[in-house]
Amino acid sequence: MWIMAERLLIKASYGGKNTKIITLNGKKMKKMPSALERLPGLKTLDLRNNLIPKVCPEISSLTQLTALNLGNNLLEEVPEEMKYLTSLTKLHLFGNRICRFAPGACDGLQNLILLNLNKNQLTWLPQEVGRLKCLRYLSISHNQLTSIPRELCFLENLSELQLNYNKLTCIPGEIGSLKKLQKLFLVRNNIETLPEEICELKKLRILDIAGNLIQIFPPGFQDLQLREFYCEGNPLFVNQPIITAYKDAVLSLQEITLRFIMRQLEEKNLLLMHALQWYPEVRNKISQEKVCAVCEKPFITPWLECVQFVPPPKNWKISRNLQWVPLQTFTCCHKCFIHRDCNLFAIAQE
Numbered sequence: 066m067w068i069m070a071e072r073l074l075i076k077a078s079y080g081g082k083n084t085k086i087i088t089l090n091g092k093k094m095k096k097m098p099s100a101l102e103r104l105p106g107l108k109t110l111d112l113r114n115n116l117i118p119k120v121c122p123e124i125s126s127l128t129q130l131t132a133l134n135l136g137n138n139l140l141e142e143v144p145e146e147m148k149y150l151t152s153l154t155k156l157h158l159f160g161n162r163i164c165r166f167a168p169g170a171c172d173g174l175q176n177l178i179l180l181n182l183n184k185n186q187l188t189w190l191p192q193e194v195g196r197l198k199c200l201r202y203l204s205i206s207h208n209q210l211t212s213i214p215r216e217l218c219f220l221e222n223l224s225e226l227q228l229n230y231n232k233l234t235c236i237p238g239e240i241g242s243l244k245k246l247q248k249l250f251l252v253r254n255n256i257e258t259l260p261e262e263i264c265e266l267k268k269l270r271i272l273d274i275a276g277n278l279i280q281i282f283p284p285g286f287q288d289l290q291l292r293e294f295y296c297e298g299n300p301l302f303v304n305q306p307i308i309t310a311y312k313d314a315v316l317s318l319q320e321i322t323l324r325f326i327m328r329q330l331e332e333k334n335l336l337l338m339h340a341l342q343w344y345p346e347v348r349n350k351i352s353q354e355k356v357c358a359v360c361e362k363p364f365i366t367p368w369l370e371c372v373q374f375v376p377p378p379k380n381w382k383i384s385r386n387l388q389w390v391p392l393q394t395f396t397c398c399h400k401c402f403i404h405r406d407c408n409l410f411a412i413a414q415e
Contacts, residue, residue, distance in 0.1 A: 090114050097121040105129065113137050113157070125149035136160050136181070143182075148173035154199075159183040171196045183207050183227075192216045206230050206250070215239040229253060229273075241265035252276055252295075259283055274299065275384070281391045281412075287375050294377070297384040302372050302391040302412075320366050323347075324397075327354055327363040358394040358409060359401035367395035374408045 084104050091114040101107070102123035110127065113136040120135075124146050131152050137160035145167040147156070154176055163185040171193040179202040187208040195216030203220070206229035213228070218239035226243070229252040236251070241262030246269055253276040263269075264285040272291055276298035316324075326347070329337050341348055354363045358373060374389040394409070396402045402411070 085109065087111065097124065099123050102126045108132065110134070120144040120146045122146065128152060131155065133157070141165070142167050143170045145169050147171075151175065153177055155179045157181045158185070159204075161185055163187060166191045166193065175199065178202065180204070190214055190217065195219050198222065201225065203227070206252075213237065218242050221245065224248065226250070236260055236263070238262045244268065247271065249273070259286070261285070264289060281372055281393045283393055286392060287378060287390055291378075291381050293382045294387075295384045296387065301387075302374075303389070317366070320364070323350055323365050324363065327351060331363070355395050357397035357401055359396055359405050362397060364395075364397040368398050369396050369402055370394075370412050371396055371402075371405075371409050372412055373410075 084106065085108040087104070087107060087109070088111040089098075090111055094112065094115040094117055097112065097117055097120060099121060100123075101110075101121065105126055106129055107127050108129060109132040110130060111132075111134045113134045115138050117135065117138040118140065120140070127150060129152050130150050132155040133150065133153060134155075134157040136157045140158065140161040140163055142163055143158060143166045147153070147170045151173045153174060156174070156177060156179065159181045160183070163182065164187060171191070174197055176199055177197050178199055180197065180200060181202075182205045184207040185205075187205065187210055189210065190205070190213060192214050193216075194214065197220060199222055200220050201222050201224045203217075203223060203225070204227035206227050208231050210228065210231040210233055212233065212235070215237045218237055219242055221242070222245055223243050224245055225248040226246060227248075227250040229250050231254050233251065233254040233256055235256060236259060238260040239262070240246075240260060241264075243266060246266050248271040249266075249269060250271075250273045252273050256274065256277040256279060259274070259279065259282060261283040264283060267290065269289055270291060271293045272289070273293075273295040275295050279296070279299040280302055326337060326341075330341075330351075341351075350365060353365060355365070355367060356363055358371060371394050373392045373394045375392060377383050377387055377390050396405065396409075
């Protein structure tokens, strides 16, 4: 089969620059044909469903290649040779044994739009994925990822991100930087919480977090302009959490001072606003402010973490039996808590 494939490529090479597409799907090839170097004008190369363990050096001559499919082979890494394929827009590497990226593999892929790494053995991603600035579609489902690098969240053109069936425990807050993200799939991971920054994804339309460990959503989650939202298989708060007895806490001097400063800033106190320029540590503290769910006044240290149940927006297509969306919220003092509305409950403390 390999000899036949080599002969086919040699025959195709007679066309020289006129040969644009080569398909050698399911030929039981155990290595890539060296005759590829005779086809510098090749645009599409399909070598899926073979037995190829590594990429041949001759592929580096395919500088006009725009689509490469090496799915369902025996590759163990995203090869360094990829950096020479500077015209590549679509790269399929699904169904291999890939557990690493070779150094420099991402360097030349500045035009890559689609990257499919499904069904491999990746446990981590290198920071270099942040160099794929044109990437719009990234799928790394059915791997063994335990985390994703923050650099991935700086791919400003990313529209669709699929991370289903991994071992993720959290999502970095930098995900809020993916301003063009429309579809996010996180099915069957070990995620316990979603970062507040997910609420900054104004273009997000499909969110699937089925089969994780999420109990509650961050404040403002209900304001996402979703069309589809799936969350079955999560231990969401569905009943009223137990309300436990709390005594009013004595606020620290720092907390009292910070609350005073934040309220003065709300009132546009110019003297205080000018003075803050000289106290970066105070500005840093204030940047961590939360807002009380009852009195709507700012604070730093919450008196009590609560859950508020709101109905899902009517324009969301949702999981079955999702009647309420549990949102994380806080109260700033005992007085506010006892004056809460009927949909606000304390989270039971152990």
